[in-house]
Amino acid sequence: MSQTDIQSDIQKTILKQQKAEDRRKLMLNGILLVLLLLAPFVMYPVFLMKILCFALFAVAFNLLFGFTGLLSFGHAAFLATGGYTTGYLLSNFSGLTTEMGIIAGTLVAAVLGLGFALLSIRRQGIYFAMVTLALAQLVFFFFVQSPFTGGEDGLHGVPRGELFGLINLEDNLNMYYFVLVVFLACYLLVQRIVSSPYGHVLKAIKQNEPRAVSLGYKVDRYKVLAFVISATLAGLAGSMKSVVFQLASLNDAHWHMSGEVILMTLVGGVGTLLGPVLGATLVVNIEYQLGQGPLRDWVDPILGAIFVLTVLSFRSGIVGEVQKFVRKNMG
Amino acid sequence: MSDQYVLETRSLVKEFKGFVAVDDVNLQIQKGHIHALIGPNGAGKTTVFNLLTKFLIPTRGQILFKGEDITPMKSAAIARKGMVRSFQISAVFPHMTALENIRVALQSFEGSSFSFWKSGASLNRLNKRAMELLDSVGLTEFANTMTVELAYGRKRALELATTLAMEPEILLLDEPTQGMGTEDVDRVVELVRKAAEGRTVLMVEHNLSVVSKLCDRITVLAQGSVLTEGDYEAVSADPRVREVYMGTGSSGERGAVTAEEAAQ
Ligand SMILES: Nc1ncnc2c1ncn2[C@@H]1O[C@H](COP(=O)(O)OP(=O)(O)OP(=O)(O)O)[C@@H](O)[C@H]1O
Ligand SMILES: [Mg+2]
Numbered sequence: 088m089s090q091t092d093i094q095s096d097i098q099k100t101i102l103k104q105q106k107a108e109d110r111r112k113l114m115l116n117g118i119l120l121v122l123l124l125l126a127p128f129v130m131y132p133v134f135l136m137k138i139l140c141f142a143l144f145a146v147a148f149n150l151l152f153g154f155t156g157l158l159s160f161g162h163a164a165f166l167a168t169g170g171y172t173t174g175y176l177l178s179n180f181s182g183l184t185t186e187m188g189i190i191a192g193t194l195v196a197a198v199l200g201l202g203f204a205l206l207s208i209r210r211q212g213i214y215f216a217m218v219t220l221a222l223a224q225l226v227f228f229f230f231v232q233s234p235f236t237g238g239e240d241g242l243h244g245v246p247r248g249e250l251f252g253l254i255n256l257e258d259n260l261n262m263y264y265f266v267l268v269v270f271l272a273c274y275l276l277v278q279r280i281v282s283s284p285y286g287h288v289l290k291a292i293k294q295n296e297p298r299a300v301s302l303g304y305k306v307d308r309y310k311v312l313a314f315v316i317s318a319t320l321a322g323l324a325g326s327m328k329s330v331v332f333q334l335a336s337l338n339d340a341h342w343h344m345s346g347e348v349i350l351m352t353l354v355g356g357v358g359t360l361l362g363p364v365l366g367a368t369l370v371v372n373i374e375y376q377l378g379q380g381p382l383r384d385w386v387d388p389i390l391g392a393i394f395v396l397t398v399l400s401f402r403s404g405i406v407g408e409v410q411k412f413v414r415k416n417m418g
Numbered sequence: 419m420s421d422q423y424v425l426e427t428r429s430l431v432k433e434f435k436g437f438v439a440v441d442d443v444n445l446q447i448q449k450g451h452i453h454a455l456i457g458p459n460g461a462g463k464t465t466v467f468n469l470l471t472k473f474l475i476p477t478r479g480q481i482l483f484k485g486e487d488i489t490p491m492k493s494a495a496i497a498r499k500g501m502v503r504s505f506q507i508s509a510v511f512p513h514m515t516a517l518e519n520i521r522v523a524l525q526s527f528e529g530s531s532f533s534f535w536k537s538g539a540s541l542n543r544l545n546k547r548a549m550e551l552l553d554s555v556g557l558t559e560f561a562n563t564m565t566v567e568l569a570y571g572r573k574r575a576l577e578l579a580t581t582l583a584m585e586p587e588i589l590l591l592d593e594p595t596q597g598m599g600t601e602d603v604d605r606v607v608e609l610v611r612k613a614a615e616g617r618t619v620l621m622v623e624h625n626l627s628v629v630s631k632l633c634d635r636i637t638v639l640a641q642g643s644v645l646t647e648g649d650y651e652a653v654s655a656d657p658r659v660r661e662v663y664m665g666t667g668s669s670g671e672r673g674a675v676t677a678e679e680a681a682q
Pocket of ligand 2: 463464465506
């Protein structure tokens, strides 16, 4: 066989593998879709919506942490900004339809994300985390002081209203399927992003930033874009959440929330697509189950212990460990 | 007559908090040459590379690329202009396949690097060129292997192919043979010779037998300044070079061994 034959053979093998990978992705997406379509018939829709909102939040966070290598410790700011903006607008302007309120909340979070990114992107490692934390604390105090947020009480009674002025979202099933459509769209978008030409550059930056620079990439610009997309989706998660619960509160802006999304992502599997979804599902469930029982004062220490356990003994998270296992045993 | 030089530095200085790592260095790299930068450990060779590619900002001095002052330019822009470096510690993307490593470089000149909505399959049009580049360094059969699993010598070959994918006018190689056995060293010598066809190479190299085989001109750096410059015969006969670099009285070959050992 000539050298060019070997070359084209290998190229064919690679294309075949890509096709197989695409089929596998499609199948997993299909399973996820069916599960989520049927879920409200066996579980309480409001609880499911809570999971989906946090799952979207974690997926957004993971785009930055898992796929770009930037650990933000200030993502609560975007969740809260989306939530407050949407909550305030829908409460005070009855002419707005629900989706307009959500879009507005998302956009404000995107702009805030750009601001955060421009101020933090040059910092490396722990300094980046610290700058994002400091900025998020500023945002927190802004919300504490501002009259429109209702301070410690939060913003209550946000009307769910009607989607496109047509579909009544007071109905929990309608609301659920709306949340589901938004979640799936974002999930597929992130899936697309990480395998796109842009996603390959992010991967390169994450794995060896000086090398990416030496190959002519202005890495700061790529990181800023990743940050803004991540903040936008986190804001969308907050906006949806405020509509679902008809409430926007300081909890969402607190640094606890920035920590919780890190926990969700790590437990589920950082840098995997399904990991944050699974992690959010687990953490929301654990919090709920413990909150009901005699251990209700122990929620934070228990979550803390899970965090430590994950970091020390299964760093790749649940999905990451499963992937490793499959790779090892099925070649 | 400055246009016979692809790369020039004028009174280049780098200070680290009072310590002068690069001291008034004037380099002139002639077009088409393989030019060696040698000197003992800590002489400032890597720092010079970092200055040329703006991974460090010079304290003073000027850098000219094809007669143009590129001193204020940023790293990425310099790479796009045609001066591409490799690193002393092999620089690859470990969790990508060899083919994907090369594609990252090829993609750098495509308009699509911000296209987050496009499918990954759109990068497949780069596969053919990437395979040719892999073939040129003997890595065809490893195209689909994760880079982290490649042996050290192959990683360095991949790094070279990735650098060549940028079609650089001048190639800066920081110790391409470091930590290699004799067989791998011979292969790298051949690769560099091939890569140098039609371009200029500036390389840091401790192994003097490699330098003697490949290089048209040699600059010796010691404690941040240029000690001497010339071809291999002239430089290796210079007693001052023997003193700082080879240890007094030793031959070039032995010097190469000691220097290599010191680098471990
Ligand atoms: N970022 C830095 N901060 C402070 N000092 C530095 C820095 N980088 C290099 N130096 C110092 O500058 C001097 C030159 O270092 P450099 O790495 O350029 O040497 P080199 O000639 O490449 O040596 P080697 O052969 O070991 O690779 C050394 O004394 C080193 O400690
Ligand atoms: Mg060095």
